[in-house]
Amino acid sequence: MGSGELxxxxxxxxxxxxxxxxxxxxxxxxxxxxxxxxxHGSYQDQSQATFSLTDEDHTLANSLxxxxxxxxxxxxxxxxxxxPSDARVNIRVQTTGDQASExxxxxxxxxxxxxxxxxxxxxxxxxxxxxxxxxxxxNIEP
Amino acid sequence: MExxxxxxxxxxxxxxxxxxxxxxxxxxxxxxxxxxxDAPTHTENIRYSGAYASMGVDNSxxxxxxxxxxxxxxxxLTEDDMEFDMIGIDAALANAFRRILIAELPTMAIEKxxxxxxxxxxxxxxxxxxLGLVPLRVDPRLFEYMSENDVPNxxxxxxxxxxxxxxxxxxxxxxxxxxxxxxxxxxxxxxxTEKPAADPTSRPRTYTSFNCSQDSLPDxxxxxxxxxxxxxxxxxxxxxxxxxxxxxxxxxxxxxxAKWSPVATAWYRMLPEVVLLQEIEGEKAEELVxxxxxxxxxxxxxxxxxxxxxxxxxxxxxxxxxxxxxxDWDKHVALRRVKDHFIFTIESTGALNPxxxxxxxxxxxxxxxxxLSALFSPHLLKQKTESPKVPIFVTSGDLRIGAFFFEIRxxxxxxxxxxxxxxxxTCKLLMGxxxxxxxxYAGECQxxxxxxx
Ligand code: SF4
Numbered sequence: 001m002g003s004g005e006l007x008x009x010x011x012x013x014x015x016x017x018x019x020x021x022x023x024x025x026x027x028x029x030x031x032x033x034x035x036x037x038x039x040h041g042s043y044q045d046q047s048q049a050t051f052s053l054t055d056e057d058h059t060l061a062n063s064l065x066x067x068x069x070x071x072x073x074x075x076x077x078x079x080x081x082x083x084p085s086d087a088r089v090n091i092r093v094q095t096t097g098d099q100a101s102e103x104x105x106x107x108x109x110x111x112x113x114x115x116x117x118x119x120x121x122x123x124x125x126x127x128x129x130x131x132x133x134x135x136x137x138x139n140i141e142p
Numbered sequence: 143m144e145x146x147x148x149x150x151x152x153x154x155x156x157x158x159x160x161x162x163x164x165x166x167x168x169x170x171x172x173x174x175x176x177x178x179x180d181a182p183t184h185t186e187n188i189r190y191s192g193a194y195a196s197m198g199v200d201n202s203x204x205x206x207x208x209x210x211x212x213x214x215x216x217x218x219l220t221e222d223d224m225e226f227d228m229i230g231i232d233a234a235l236a237n238a239f240r241r242i243l244i245a246e247l248p249t250m251a252i253e254k255x256x257x258x259x260x261x262x263x264x265x266x267x268x269x270x271x272x273l274g275l276v277p278l279r280v281d282p283r284l285f286e287y288m289s290e291n292d293v294p295n296x297x298x299x300x301x302x303x304x305x306x307x308x309x310x311x312x313x314x315x316x317x318x319x320x321x322x323x324x325x326x327x328x329x330x331x332x333x334x335t336e337k338p339a340a341d342p343t344s345r346p347r348t349y350t351s352f353n354c355s356q357d358s359l360p361d362x363x364x365x366x367x368x369x370x371x372x373x374x375x376x377x378x379x380x381x382x383x384x385x386x387x388x389x390x391x392x393x394x395x396x397x398x399x400a401k402w403s404p405v406a407t408a409w410y411r412m413l414p415e416v417v418l419l420q421e422i423e424g425e426k427a428e429e430l431v432x433x434x435x436x437x438x439x440x441x442x443x444x445x446x447x448x449x450x451x452x453x454x455x456x457x458x459x460x461x462x463x464x465x466x467x468x469x470d471w472d473k474h475v476a477l478r479r480v481k482d483h484f485i486f487t488i489e490s491t492g493a494l495n496p497x498x499x500x501x502x503x504x505x506x507x508x509x510x511x512x513x514l515s516a517l518f519s520p521h522l523l524k525q526k527t528e529s530p531k532v533p534i535f536v537t538s539g540d541l542r543i544g545a546f547f548f549e550i551r552x553x554x555x556x557x558x559x560x561x562x563x564x565x566x567x568t569c570k571l572l573m574g575x576x577x578x579x580x581x582x583y584a585g586e587c588q589x590x591x592x593x594x595x
Contacts, residue, residue, distance in 0.1 A: 037514065037517050053514070056510070057241075058237075058238075058241065059238045059241045059242055059246070059507070059510075060238070060507070060510045060511075060514070062234045062237065062238065063234050063235055063238045063507065064511075065234065066189055066232050066234035066235065067203060069189040069190050069191065070189055070190075070191050070201065070202050070203030071191060071202065071203065072191045072192065072202045074191070101518045102518070104514075104518065105514075105515045105518035108511040108512075108514050108515035108518075109511070109515055110203060110205065111507070111511045112508050112511040112512060112515070113205055114205070114208060114235065115504050115505075115507050115508040115511070116508065117205075117208065117209055117212060118212065118214075118228075118231070118235070118504050119501055119504045119505065119508075121212055121213070121214045122214045122226075122497075122500060122501065122504070123501060124214075125213075125214035125215060125216050125226065126216055126219065126497045128216075129216035129219055130219070133219075
């Protein structure tokens with residue numbers, strides 16, 4: 001699940017044309033639908049988009065907000081849960097010019113690296129603690 | 143004209159303007175929660191990369207910096223619980239780990255109870271609920287989730303039998319969790335639809351379809367599955383009462399029901415910091431030591447019979463704020479919390495050891511990120527940004543429509559469609575058009591809705 005190929009297969013793109021002939025304004029909005037992510041944005045300006053993730057909550061959204069906020073390319077980011085009984089979270093990303101989805105992806109990867117480091121540090125600390133305890137136990141027993 | 147000789151110094155070069163370093167008061171607000179007598183202040187985490195740009199301080203994420211500063215110290219580790227310090231991490235992540243531990247780590251718990259007989263005073267549904275909450279000693283990673291259409295098999299179901307009775311004339315008995323007997327071969331109850339078998343050698347169909355006995359699997363052969371604790375009271379039976387049932391445990395997550403939560407609780411607190419702003423000596427020191435209910439302060443002899451208060455055990459401070467109550471004690475003592483130092487406690491219910499639980503929780507967050515970033519993989523991104531030629535076919539229309547599509551083609555250039563086919567209604571319809579909704583399916587395009595007001 002979640003592989004790029006599968007997402008490609010499942011890709012369903014929607015285009016929303018909002019037209020106003022009077023002032024000659026044409027806004028082209030898009031909705032990209034992947035597995036459980038929908039991206040709402042505008043073609044004229046891809047530096048801002050809202051990502052709507054299903055089956056996610058504060059756990060991922062708040063962690064992502066943490067990494068996104070620390071990215072110098074991000075001018076604004078925030079998330080909201082439109083309704084508590086709806087397993088959905090919207091993450092808004094606005095950047096200084098880079099593509100919003102690219103920035104979000106980088107944040108995901110930063111978060112992944114952080115997690116990996118947390119895990120390895122933690123495992124190491126546990127091993128050290130166990131060794132120390134083992135040594136202590138040996139000192140006491142004989 | 144002496145004034146003219148004083149050199150002009152730009153305001154930024156004045157010595158009291160800090161450069162590349164936050165002034166102490168901002169640094170304090172950034173790293174500490176101040177617990178004042180009325181309310182805690184500066185509770186927020188300032189994470190915006192440009193928050194301190196005007197002071198020349200880069201607040202962006204530096205992974206190297208994180209790696210150098212992140213530390214874990216294990217304080218206590220037993221089979222059931224652990225306490226450790228996580229230093230140099232943000233509350234967003236500490237909280238994510240806590241949330242995952244409670245709600246998103248799977249375990250096995252009893253989900254279906256087939257009751258053959260229950261004459262006890264406890265109702266069937268209450269009994270089933272109590273059974274569900276019994277923690278099981280089994281590694282959930284060895285099992286699969288059972289979805290709606292799955293048949294219960296040895297990979298997704300654990301079956302227990304409970305048969306207990308209280309003989310007439312004897313005194314009341316307790317039904318304890320150790321009476322739950324593991325059935326590695328699956329259910330023993332035959333399906334009600336099953337006809338009495340003509341051939342007595344063939345096994346009748348039961349509520350589970352196990353292909354093999356679970357105790358033949360290497361993971362369980364020396365490690366039988368059972369409740370974690372033997373002495374949980376499930377029910378009480380009076381003389382002549384009886385319970386006979388079968389309990390089916392499946393894999394699930396705490397967000398579905400708390401019985402699947404692998405932790406009794408998982409929580410963290412930020413490290414308390416108690417600072418004496420002034421020397422506190424003599425009687426005042428004695429008073430301070432007496433004020434604190436958890437004995438954070440000690441008295442130190444500084445010679446010549448003088449006594450001084452010291453902060454001996456800040457970690458045990460509960461931030462009850464007793465020591466800053468009254469008079470102007472808050473001028474003498476400051477209570478703070480360190481924002482990036484978490485004292486994390488995990489109490490496992492027994493399926494997995496607490497240290498394994500935490501590692502698994504971090505892995506789950508990692509998986510979430512991986513799944514999300516895979517969706518933005520390069521070839522998908524390219525499709526959105528490349529500007530290939532987009533031939534548009536318009537089936538009917540006039541100049542006006544042509545001009546309109548010429549305009550949208552400019553935007554469609556950003557899309558990657560080999561071919562776009564547009565069905566257009568009459569031009570009359572288009573003229574009053576305000577919104578056109580076009581739905582694209584990989585390479586084909588169709589006007590879905592023509593909304594004219
Ligand atoms: S806040 Fe309460 S526990 Fe902490 S040092 Fe003061 S009196 Fe003691």
